[in-house]
Amino acid sequence: MSSPWRVSLVAIGLAALALAGCNREERHSRSKPIGETVPAGTSPDTIWPGGTVAQTADPRARLYDNNAPAIAAGQQLYTQMNCVGCHSHGGGGMGPALMDDQWRYGGRIDQIATTIAEGRPNGMPSWRSKLTEDQIWKLAAYVRSLSGQPSKDAVASRAESMSSTTPQTLTPREPAHTSDTAAQ
Amino acid sequence: MRRVVDAFLVTLLCTATAALTGCSRSEPRQQLGSATVYGTVPAGDHAVAAPAASPADDGNWVMPGKDYAATRFSALNQVTPANVSKLALSFTFSTATSHGYEAPPLVVNGTMYLITPFPNYLYALDLTKPGAPTKWVFKPKPLAASQGVACCDTVNRGAVYDAGKIFFNTLDGQTIAVDANSGQQVWRTQLGDIQKGETITMAPLVAGGKVLVGNSGGEMGVRGWIAALDEGSGKLAWRAFNTGPDKDVLIGPRFKPFYPMDQGKDLGVRTWPPEAWKIGGGTVWGWLSYDPETKLVYYGVGNPGPWNPDQRPGDNKWTTGVFARDIDTGQAAWFYQTTPHDLFDHDDINEIILADIPWNGQRRPVLFRPARAGFFYVQDRRTGQVLSAAPFGYVNGYKGVDLKTGMIIPNPEKATHAGRVVRDICPASPGMKDWNPSAFSPLTGLVYIPHNNLCMDYGAMQANYISGTPYVGADVKMYAGPGGNRGAFTAWDPIHQKKVWEIPEDLPVWSPALVTAGGVVFYGTMDGWFKAVDARTGKQLWRFKAGSGIIGQPISYRGPDGRQYVAVVAGVGGWAGAIVSAQMDPRDPTGALGFANAMKDLPQKSTAGGILYVFTLAR
């Protein structure tokens, strides 16, 4: 192959690599206006009488799931908003464990975002009026990373502040157990 | 020759290997589960229970402490060390709950009452009929959201019977009075607010026509208080806060603290940064004792918030100390601060046993307190003066107690600070002993202390206050203390300040103790063994494996047939058992405020439950 061809091939390859990393590194710092609600129609582990309904994925899930800045921001919010006080670093305590595969109210990112925004009956507080949507999605992205759902290149290998647990890149993956086959 | 040398070398190698594997650092000095005797029961004059607070035993069990002096001593003597091995199951009952069961059953004239953890059902069982069938159930229906603000499992530490009514608290902050015969509600008063993070888990004290109740939530940034309700109507008679200005703390002309460190005006404000006392903790979630002679109620105050001490420089009055208050007005008589500017979450809410001891040829009215900080306090209950404070386990977080100033002597090497991890602090946050109360026998003069042997690493960081959420600011990991056993059951001589015997246990001993006049001590372990040991020597005489770990108060009562019964409810949980009752993931060592690291093996050793076991001597 002649030299100019080689050069352009290498350039195309590098460009492809750079584009692949785009979504992972894209930063979102503003949310939509307050009128827009966090998804309500997502069901946790449930039965659809008469046949399973195809669940359309929330478009915002793609923006935040597997997004490195979102997970890092979510980690900071997790400590600052006292999630760590009830859920520890995933082990649970006052609240259920978040690092295992049991999800009472669903383990998909939009289900977790709904849980954070709405609260849940047995003691999970409702954060709708205290956190912006953007902050809630970032927290949901981080909560997913406690059970190892995002890819290893999206999670931080070192926490941004003094850490008491093993690095996130070592977290084993625990896919949620659910009756909804689309909910993995 | 070469073969001989080879054989010799092989033998040497094998012996060396065997010796090395044989000696392991974690081998405990003592044998788990069996008593080591350090001394004998003291002869001659010894401590007795405060007479006014400890009336003669009528065979009932009407309050968790057995009497106002909190002796947890049963005068029944049918069961003795000679025959306790014949103790057999009489009947059982499932409470249909599976969270930590910390309460004692109450027995009043042939009816047994059981109060469960959330949702706080109150059962009445008819002991006069075979199998003790249920007479009625009272379901208070507390708010489900209260489960989200209860720090250490959704427990309830007991109900109280008085004058035909049963009094108890619900997790969402209500105090309820129920008619003991019919099970109908008499009155209900809302005292706590879950929006602020308040819950109520303690057992009330009913005396002098008042029902005394305190709140929980020291990890949630609440402001701690104790309140008195009128026994007949449930209306609030007085409420004393444990932080803030003197008028809120009900400190007035009667207040005479013994030591200079506790004297001054508005110390509940001046020993905090501005506004910090409003969210400073100081809750009353433990035990209350009462002396009818002086009409003083004694109680300990919980930890200051947050756990990060750098956010609250100052002594943080009036947290982690003991108050004596007049039961009619709530006015404080004296206060003693056990750990000013608490660094380790050493709440001071443990049981306060009222006793009279021989002192320089006279009888001196005192109180006994095996405290979280690790010292066994003997204090004059008229003034609060500390007569002795000896450690009843290994302590390195403090260097001792200065009896002249009354102040605990901190160890600067173990001081916790934000941005730093301090390792190997003993005792750990649950203390040398947590809420689970000891028992006192006026016959042996010993205090039987079920307790922990835990140390911890503690890393503090800035905590953010948002009402209704935890206000902690610390990552903690706990583990076994010196010796490798996580718990122990100790018989302590309060006058000579030393151990008489001690039983090391693998798991923390999180159950209260019971001692009988027959000379038998009962306690339970977190893996479900209900044990009877000799009160004088600690020798294990009998044991029974219950369906779940035992953290509840054992009681002994005289049944309608005149025989002695021993009852306990087995249901593991509480702070130590949260890894089971809350189905936590053991891979996160910081879970349950650090306890998860120390209790990783508990899920294999016990499952959750809530079953009553009643024993009596087999015929």
Next chain:
Amino acid sequence: MSIQHYQSIFGNAATETRQFNTLFVIFLVVCAIMYLAVIAFLILGLVRRRRSDAANTVEEGRHHDSNPRMQAGLIGWAAVVGTGLVALAIASFVADRSMAVAAAHEKLSITVTANQWWWDVQYNAADNSKMVRTANEIHLPVGVPVHIYLKSNDVIHSFWVPSLAGKQDLIPGRENDITITPRKLGIYRGQCAEFCGAEHAKMALVVDVDSYSDFIKWWRHQLEEAAPPATPLAKAGYAFVTSRNCGACHAIAGTPASGTVGPDLTHLASRRTLAASMPMGEGNLYGWVADPQSIKPGTRMPTIGLEPDQLHAVVAYLETLK
């Protein structure tokens, strides 16, 4: 008084900068003399012709005669250099000691905790109930040595008020300190001097040096709780601030808002700057509350997306927090 127009490390507004400047001048003079002497010798060496002396060639195997004048000159030069170095060492030592002496006589103690991207300032007091917490602004009494403890909550920052003292890093997990004894009244500007993230450039600091009585007046005012709102608009703003997002991160004394992760807002409107980068004013307040992410992208305060009347109410309330 307005904030100084330029920051100068050569000013003498504080004892520490004066000592530093004295030291600098000594170094400058000594080193200048040395430098000029070396240049002189160099020029001399270039200009002076070599003596062509056949007796100096090595092949002859004869030792080059020593030049006593050269010897004396070189020894003299070594002595001058040695003296110069000793003088510099002594000057440096004296400067260090005098700065340390000031530290030992601290009368005032402040803890500055750096966050991304703002300064949390806390005045320590023996009577804990007299502690003051503010943000991005330090008030100091003139002539009093103040000991500043430096901590960080996240990454390494650096505390630098050029007119008053040198730089000192704030390192997470560690407590550093610096002593400042201001000598001249004035309002001095400082900033973060260690790259700490995307908004490092917008992490400024204002140090206001007052007379002692003015300082005490300011302290007493800072201890007061926030005044309750008077107008209906301010009351609506109060309701929003205490029940919605704001209280989760910010504290306003005397209200239910007690968050610790953001700056204390109790006396926000009486500060000179906003968000560590803009002058305080109604317009900037509106802009900041409405959309902080467009002013300081990546800052921890989120863009909430307020409705217009909510924005008016909140700003009206914040302006009452003098």
